[in-house]
Amino acid sequence: MYITAASTISHQPTFRNKGFAAGLTVLARPSALLHPDYKSFIPAMNRRRMSDVLAMAMACSVDCLEQCGVAQPDAILVGTSMGSNFFTKTFLDKIANASGPMISPTAFILSTHNTIAGQISLFLENPNYNMTHTQNSLSFEQALLDGMFCLQNGDHHVLVGAADESEDVLYNLNARLKTMDAHATCGASFFVLSAEKSAASPPVRLVDVGSFGLIGDDLSPYVLEFLQVNQLTPDQIDLVLYAGTKPATENALRRMFAGPVLLDYQVFSGVYYTNPAFALHYAVDLLTGERPPPVGNILICNNLIPENLGLLLIDTENARHGTLD
Amino acid sequence: MKIYVTGIGVVSAIGSNVDEHRYALEAGRTGIRFSESHNLMLGEVPQSDEALAKRFELSGDDHSRTALLGLAAASECWAGNKPDGQLRTGLISATSVGGLDRMERYYLQAKQNPSLDIHPLMIHDNGRTTETIARALGITGSYIGTVSTACSSGANAIMLGARQIESGRLDRVLVGGSDPIALFNIKGFSSLMIYDPDICKPFDDARKGLNLGEGAAFLLLENERSLSQTGNTPLCLLAGWANATDAYHQTASSPEGRGATLTMRGALAKAGISPEVVSYVNAHGTGTDNNDLSESAALKNVFGAAIPPFSSTKGFTGHTLAAAGAIEAVFCVLSILSDATLPNLNFKTAMKETGFVPETAFRKGSQIENVLSNSFGFGGNCTSLLFQKLH
Numbered sequence: 001m002y003i004t005a006a007s008t009i010s011h012q013p014t015f016r017n018k019g020f021a022a023g024l025t026v027l028a029r030p031s032a033l034l035h036p037d038y039k040s041f042i043p044a045m046n047r048r049r050m051s052d053v054l055a056m057a058m059a060c061s062v063d064c065l066e067q068c069g070v071a072q073p074d075a076i077l078v079g080t081s082m083g084s085n086f087f088t089k090t091f092l093d094k095i096a097n098a099s100g101p102m103i104s105p106t107a108f109i110l111s112t113h114n115t116i117a118g119q120i121s122l123f124l125e126n127p128n129y130n131m132t133h134t135q136n137s138l139s140f141e142q143a144l145l146d147g148m149f150c151l152q153n154g155d156h157h158v159l160v161g162a163a164d165e166s167e168d169v170l171y172n173l174n175a176r177l178k179t180m181d182a183h184a185t186c187g188a189s190f191f192v193l194s195a196e197k198s199a200a201s202p203p204v205r206l207v208d209v210g211s212f213g214l215i216g217d218d219l220s221p222y223v224l225e226f227l228q229v230n231q232l233t234p235d236q237i238d239l240v241l242y243a244g245t246k247p248a249t250e251n252a253l254r255r256m257f258a259g260p261v262l263l264d265y266q267v268f269s270g271v272y273y274t275n276p277a278f279a280l281h282y283a284v285d286l287l288t289g290e291r292p293p294p295v296g297n298i299l300i301c302n303n304l305i306p307e308n309l310g311l312l313l314i315d316t317e318n319a320r321h322g323t324l325d
Numbered sequence: 326m327k328i329y330v331t332g333i334g335v336v337s338a339i340g341s342n343v344d345e346h347r348y349a350l351e352a353g354r355t356g357i358r359f360s361e362s363h364n365l366m367l368g369e370v371p372q373s374d375e376a377l378a379k380r381f382e383l384s385g386d387d388h389s390r391t392a393l394l395g396l397a398a399a400s401e402c403w404a405g406n407k408p409d410g411q412l413r414t415g416l417i418s419a420t421s422v423g424g425l426d427r428m429e430r431y432y433l434q435a436k437q438n439p440s441l442d443i444h445p446l447m448i449h450d451n452g453r454t455t456e457t458i459a460r461a462l463g464i465t466g467s468y469i470g471t472v473s474t475a476c477s478s479g480a481n482a483i484m485l486g487a488r489q490i491e492s493g494r495l496d497r498v499l500v501g502g503s504d505p506i507a508l509f510n511i512k513g514f515s516s517l518m519i520y521d522p523d524i525c526k527p528f529d530d531a532r533k534g535l536n537l538g539e540g541a542a543f544l545l546l547e548n549e550r551s552l553s554q555t556g557n558t559p560l561c562l563l564a565g566w567a568n569a570t571d572a573y574h575q576t577a578s579s580p581e582g583r584g585a586t587l588t589m590r591g592a593l594a595k596a597g598i599s600p601e602v603v604s605y606v607n608a609h610g611t612g613t614d615n616n617d618l619s620e621s622a623a624l625k626n627v628f629g630a631a632i633p634p635f636s637s638t639k640g641f642t643g644h645t646l647a648a649a650g651a652i653e654a655v656f657c658v659l660s661i662l663s664d665a666t667l668p669n670l671n672f673k674t675a676m677k678e679t680g681f682v683p684e685t686a687f688r689k690g691s692q693i694e695n696v697l698s699n700s701f702g703f704g705g706n707c708t709s710l711l712f713q714k715l716h
Contacts, residue, residue: 076570081450081452082449082450083451083473088425088509089432091509091512091513092429092432092433092509094512095429095433095508095509095512096432096433096436098512101515102516103512103515103516104516105513105516105517108509108512108513108516108517109513109517109575109576109703110575111509111513112421112473112474112475112702112703112704113421113451113473113474113475114473114474114475114702114703114704114706115575115703115704117474117704118474118570118575118703118704118705118706119575119704121570121572121704121705122572122573122574122575122704122705124572125572126570126572127569127570127571127572127583127584127587128569128570129568129569129570130474130568130569130570130704130705130706131472131474131481131485131568132472132473132474133470133471133472133473134423134450134451134452134471134472134473135451135452135455135469135470135471136450136451136452136453137452138452138470139452142470146485146488148492149488149489149491149492152492153488211468211469211470212466212467212468213456213459213465213466213467213468213469213470214456214459214460214464214465214466214469215465215466216465216466222466273450307456
């Protein structure tokens, strides 16, 4: 299956900026979310009622569908660690400040984790399969895997994305507790997964996705088995994009991957639980840029929470197994 | 490929295990009571957090009630099974509350006292509650996932488990859902003004709304390979499933029951059966004006004039949100095992728009072969599951 569209709103100039990966610099601290002008994607009246996470997800979705000329995806899948946090907090504030029994329901009805996927469906008037995965740092991988199932079951194009917001105090505190020196950011990335390749060259294949929870303290056996299932050895991987708790993750990967370039993608994305989606767009952009580097197989290794491991494997068809044609 | 249901576990206002649920369903005994503290009819699970934490030897205030209720149901379902390196075993849970029950307490207190310990925030994410259940059962190093699609979540976790097995990635998977009663939801459904001040009356012309409930349920799904290793006795098959979106409104269902029609038809198509052979439908039937009318329209779309026996069991448990689809899936399995339709409590008068009369008794009679279970949630999220007797 192929990645036929990608769109990201983040703290970096990623949105509608093909080729961004080549010029990306380490994210400065502090940094801010780079909101696009939403008017071209969302009617202004709708935008006013949306939280940032909804606006980001909606704009990325519309952008993706435009890129590949798909009007209605066969499925909409979203991974989000914290869901509709802004409206959750808003409604808690309403509970705290209520003087009588009457509270406006608006924040409540937009507070569920599936508000993002549901609102995309409503916006597109799309009646198809609609799913929301919320497994903290593995939310995106689980949505992507579900998208692979959809294609295996006969769907042609599915919209898969990840979105998390961080301006909210709860999420910031939570992220800080997990990785004390982390640069907490946020973002949304959406993709179209298609059964057939598009005209875009070179086509980027999504080869496999792995989601492993409660792995203990050694990720190596999981990574090696994942590669083996896909008939690859570590030396056939050209680039490993990783996120983890230094130095444990990096050390484990260095022991396994002698040859390939190891890159901590969080220096670009900052820390949020669904940032593997940022890494995926970064990788797709590298492979489809003006002057793609001599890279065939890319592994994205998400060890954001030490006990959890997400693995994404992508390649270009003309560059299999580390020997570039 | 056949997906076997080989284990069930459930906790709700009507019982703390499968047997207690069977007795309550048979006796028509509701678990919904008036809560003095909330001034509201609620389907509360009597066990306290402390009692549940003690039972599972979990310490302190670290665990949300979502995880504790989930563990009560999951451990009953998993009993007698053990981790096995030869079998790829996963766990997929559903929740809408996650750690919000703990977090809301902290958040509301912190408004008064900003120097409070921020530790309770660490259990806010949904995934954490699922991990607590998985860790306690020894299911580690594999697919441990959470889906959250509001009130259809439980059914979606079951469906996703079936899809995992079908894809060949898992041999067996524990699937279900858990939601405690959180202040957030008490106030939320109150703001929507959809409570019945008395006990709920699904599909009744005088229905006024829903009652909130809490609970959890899990099912163990296995493929043939797993069965041959575990030697478990299958209870029935999970033969069909479908998810679709109403694409009508964030919280209201379309008058013509678009999404529900798509999912019931989809689940029947997946199972390869025609509507005439459906023995019983366990409806979503929340007791709200909107849901029951929309769901009735969908039943009419799918079954025409020959509506099969149907009922809503929300009058027993209340609406348990993300757990509902899982709890009602366990009820469907019990319906098949007992060859009985389940009663719709508090029904008196048919809705004037439809004239539909649900099952009002635990009725044994004809064989229960195929049972449909409906779950619908915010975001227009609709799911139907089809359970089938094993011959």
